Every structure is written in C-alpha cells, then in structure tokens.
Amino acid sequence: xxxxxxxxxxxYGDKVAVQxxxxxVGKGEVLGLLGANGAGKSSAIAAILGIEKSDxxxxxxLGKSPLTERKEVFEEVGVQFQETNFxxxxxxxxxxxxxxxxxxxxxxxxxxxxxxxLSDKRKQLIxxxxxxxxxxxxxxxxxxxxxxxxxxDELTTGLDTKARRRLWKQLSLMKENGLSIVLTSHYMxxxxxxxxxxxxxxxxxxxxxxxxxxxxxxxxQETLENAYLHFAGEEE
Amino acid sequence: xTLFWTLLKIEGKxxxxxxxxxxxxxxxxxxxxxxxxxxxxKEASAAGASMFEISYPAVVCIGVLATGVxxxxxxxxxYRHRGxxxxxxxxxxxxxxxxxxxxxxxxxxxxxxxxxxxxxxxLLFDYELKGSWGLFLLTYAFVVCAMYSIxxxxxxxxxxxxxxxxxxxxxxxxxxxxxxxxxxxEIMPKIVQWVMDSLPLAHxxxxxxxxxxxxxxxxxxxSIGILVLxxxxxxxxxxxxxxxx
Numbered sequence: 376x377x378x379x380x381x382x383x384x385x386x387y388g389d390k391v392a393v394q395x396x397x398x399x400v401g402k403g404e405v406l407g408l409l410g411a412n413g414a415g416k417s418s419a420i421a422a423i424l425g426i427e428k429s430d431x432x433x434x435x436x437l438g439k440s441p442l443t444e445r446k447e448v449f450e451e452v453g454v455q456f457q458e459t460n461f462x463x464x465x466x467x468x469x470x471x472x473x474x475x476x477x478x479x480x481x482x483x484x485x486x487x488x489x490x491x492x493l494s495d496k497r498k499q500l501i502x503x504x505x506x507x508x509x510x511x512x513x514x515x516x517x518x519x520x521x522x523x524x525x526x527x528d529e530l531t532t533g534l535d536t537k538a539r540r541r542l543w544k545q546l547s548l549m550k551e552n553g554l555s556i557v558l559t560s561h562y563m564x565x566x567x568x569x570x571x572x573x574x575x576x577x578x579x580x581x582x583x584x585x586x587x588x589x590x591x592x593x594x595x596q597e598t599l600e601n602a603y604l605h606f607a608g609e610e611e
Numbered sequence: 612x613t614l615f616w617t618l619l620k621i622e623g624k625x626x627x628x629x630x631x632x633x634x635x636x637x638x639x640x641x642x643x644x645x646x647x648x649x650x651x652x653k654e655a656s657a658a659g660a661s662m663f664e665i666s667y668p669a670v671v672c673i674g675v676l677a678t679g680v681x682x683x684x685x686x687x688x689x690y691r692h693r694g695x696x697x698x699x700x701x702x703x704x705x706x707x708x709x710x711x712x713x714x715x716x717x718x719x720x721x722x723x724x725x726x727x728x729x730x731x732x733x734l735l736f737d738y739e740l741k742g743s744w745g746l747f748l749l750t751y752a753f754v755v756c757a758m759y760s761i762x763x764x765x766x767x768x769x770x771x772x773x774x775x776x777x778x779x780x781x782x783x784x785x786x787x788x789x790x791x792x793x794x795x796x797e798i799m800p801k802i803v804q805w806v807m808d809s810l811p812l813a814h815x816x817x818x819x820x821x822x823x824x825x826x827x828x829x830x831x832x833x834s835i836g837i838l839v840l841x842x843x844x845x846x847x848x849x850x851x852x853x854x855x856x
Binding site: 424426445446447449450452454456458459460461462463464465469472473474476477478479 | 613614617618621624625628629689690693694695697698699700701702703704855856
C-alpha cells in the first residue's frame with residue numbers, strides 16, 4: 376500500500392474535525408475525499424502530511440511515517456494545498472528552480488511547463504498570472520518531484536473547462552504509470568472521471584465510501600451529484 | 612550545497628528587487644554619514660574624541676537595524692502568512708533553510724551598508740579608527756547577533772502580518788531615534804539618556820564607541836550582559852514559540 380490511514384482523528388480544542396477516518400490507497404489508485412466546506416477534508420490531508428496534530432492507530436506513507444521519517448517520505452510525495460501562495464516578486468521560472476533544488480530527482484521542468492501550458496509564462500511574475508494559471512503552476516510543482524503519491528486539494532478550482540480536461544488527461548496518464556492520488560473536489564464530473572474510491576465526509580465523520588457506482592447505488596439516487604448531496608447533507 | 616546556493620540566489624533576487632533594503636538599509640545610512648561628516652564638530656572634546664569620530668560606530672548600526680529588526684521579522688511573518696513555510700514543510704527540506712537563506716541575504720545588505728558608511732567616513736572625511744579594527748569588527752558582529760536575535764524573536768512571536776509590521780516598526784524607530792544611531796546619545800538630556808539606557812542598541816553603540824576610540828574597556832560589562840541577554844532570550848523564545856503556519 377502506498378498510503379495507509381487507520382482511525383485518524385483530528386481535534387481543534389473541543390471541535391472534532393476528523394473522526395476515525397480509515398482508508399488505504401494502492402499504487403496507481405485515486406482516492407477522492409468529498410464533503411462540504413468544513414467537513415474535514417483539508418484537515419485530514421494536513422494530518423496525514425504531519426502538519427496538523429492527530430491521533431491514529433496507523434499512518435504510513437510508502438511504508439514510512441510521515442511524522443518521523445519526513446526527509447525520505449517527502450522525497451516521493453507531492454502536495455498541492457488548497458491555496459498556494461508564493462513569495463512576492465517570484466517568477467514562474469524561479470519557482471521551478473527553487474522547487475527543483477529541494478529534491479534529489481525531478482521531472483524535466485521544460486516538458487512539465489509545456490504540458491501545463493506555462494512555457495510562455497516563464498519570465499512572468501507569479502502574482503501577474505491568472506487564477507487558473509496559478510493553480511496549474513501549483514499542481515505542476517506538486518508533480519515536479521515525480522512523486523509516487525500526490526495530494527491535490529481542490530485541484531481544478533479556478534480552471535476553465537479546457538484546462539480542467541487537460542489536467543484530467545495528464546493525471547490519468549500519470550495514474551496509468553503508477554501514480555497514486557488523493558484529491559478533494561467539489562466537481563462531481565471530475566470525481567467520476569478520476570476517482571477509483573470515494574469517501575464522503577460530513578462533520579468529520581465518514582458517511583459513505585466506495586466506488587462511484589457503489590455510492591450511487593447506496594444512495595438510491597440516479598447521479599453521483601445527487602448521491603453526494605444526499606450523503607453530504609447538502610440536500611435542499 | 613546546490614540547494615542552499617539556489618535558495619540564496621532566489622531570496623537574494625527577491626530582496627534586492629524590493630527597494631526597501633536599498634533605501635532604508637543602504638542609502639539612508641550613507642546619506643547620514645555624509646551629513647554627519649559635514650555638520651559634526653571634528654574638535655576633540657574633553658573625553659578625547661570628537662563628535663564626528665563617535666558618530667561613526669553609531670551610523671554603521673543603522674543598516675543592522677533596518678535589516679535585522681525590520682527586514683527579518685517582516686519576511687518571517689510574510690512567509691508564514693502566505694503559507695510558504697507550510698509548503699516547504701511537506702518537502703524533504705526544512706523551511707529553516709529558506710529562513711536561513713533570507714537571514715544571510717539581509718546580513719549581506721547590512722555589510723554593504725557597513726562598507727558604504729565606512730567608505731564615506733574614511734575617504735571623504737578622513738576618519739581614522741583609533742582603536743583596533745579587529746576588535747571593532749568583532750564587536751560589530753556581536754551587535755549584529757543581538758539585533759538579529761531581536762528580529763527573529765519578533766518574527767517568531769507575532770500572530771500575523773499586521774502585528775509584525777507594528778512591532779518591528781516600534782522596535783526599529785525607537786532604536787533608530789533613541790539609541791544614538793541617528794541623534795547622538797551625548798546631546799540628549801539626562802532623562803532621555805536614562806530611557807535610552809534601556810534600549811539594547813544603545814548598549815551596542817556604546818560598546819562600539821568605546822572600542823572605536825580605543826578607550827580601555829570600562830563600564831562595558833553591563834552592556835555586554837544586556838546584549839548576551841537579548842541573544843539568549845530572543846533565540847530561546849524563537850525556538851520555543853515558533854509557528855510554521
């Protein structure tokens with residue numbers, strides 16, 4: 376297993392953000408964490424990455440602890456946070472140079488830049504990029520170390536339809552080559568295209584899990600979107 | 612090594628692209644040096660040194676203040692606020708590398724400022740250091756450590772960018788005006804001098820003055836003690852209370 380999580384709990388003071396979350400992700404598998412804003416998706420990811428305090432029975436990434444063996448683990452892990460900010464006055468090229476320096480081995484930057492449609496933006500300041508371009512850069516940097524597993528928190532927020540499709544295609548390709556992915560998304564079309572397994576969270580509790588078909592069947596609804604709304608408690 | 616060099620190069624570019632350091636850390640002290648050179652009395656006072664002579668060690672500290680007490684905490688708070696430190700946390704490299712690179716760049720600006728001020732004093736106004744240069748540089752390094760510790764302390768403890776702006780400005784302007792860095796300690800009324808004695812940089816400048824005029828080391832142990840305290844408390848609290856996000 377590339378990632379194993381058993382009974383993960385995250386608590387902020389009295390508030391329980393994630394309760395007894397358990398799952399595992401194999402090689403080349405894509406797991407989707409779904410839920411309304413504040414359902415605990417980002418907290419779960421932060422806890423798995425060891426930047427949020429948590430309790431758990433088991434937590435291993437690539438067979439190692441992300442808490443005590445950070446250096447080895449993060450050589451093979453890519454992360455795109457929900458909101459990615461860069462230093463003021465940093466250019467696209469400098470951001471790539473900086474990120475490449477952090478890892479022993481990386482993918483060729485030029486090829487990635489062109490895959491993500493950023494080749495002609497190299498010299499531009501990141502703050503002058505559009506929201507979609509910035510988002511593409513953030514996902515690109517997460518993939519730069521050629522990771523075995525990548526965490527993508529709201530990966531296509533801010534992207535236009537064409538860019539989303541392109542990104543899905545790219546991720547599907549990398550998945551076929553063995554990349555494992557943990558993602559969160561509010562777009563059910565995206566989830567249907569990319570995810571093998573889904574976990575729907577509601578106030579930190581796992582209310583449904585399974586494949587897209589399982590979730591639809593369990594809910595008694597006709598589409599994934601309706602099934603999601605049914606479980607996430609967002610029905611009108 | 613390539614890692615640190617790359618970080619250093621990029622942080623350097625970012626810092627120098629901003630005009631703050633150039634204006635506050637380098638141009639301002641050099642202009643002060645030129646002004647003091649023109650207006651300060653070069654007549655030796657009863658104590659043996661002229662006002663002009665004892666202004667040199669004070670002016671070299673302006674660059675240290677601007678970089679250490681302003682630049683360092685503002686950058687730490689900014690990188691934390693933007694989640695840049697958090698992004699570095701999920702890489703094989705500790706965010707400390709990034710902060711360390713930033714401190715080195717700020718330090719390099721302070722050194723450029725030191726060289727610029729020294730050039731103005733010696734080349735334009737024939738300033739001569741009466742004490743030993745070795746001891747003077749050593750004391751300067753000690754004062755740098757103390758001021759940077761204060762900066763790191765502020766950057767580590769402030770909850771957000773607004774308070775980092777506030778506290779670094781308070782520390783910067785108080786010490787700029789009331790440590791003798793710009794307005795000489797000697798011309799202040801007694802009561803203000805008494806307040807000034809509570810500011811760490813006033814002790815740093817006092818030390819540098821004593822060393823620069825080659826005076827026998829006297830009455831400096833309390834100053835050394837206060838600066839050591841700044842380093843110990845500043846770095847101690849930073850290690851204890853630092854937050855990555």
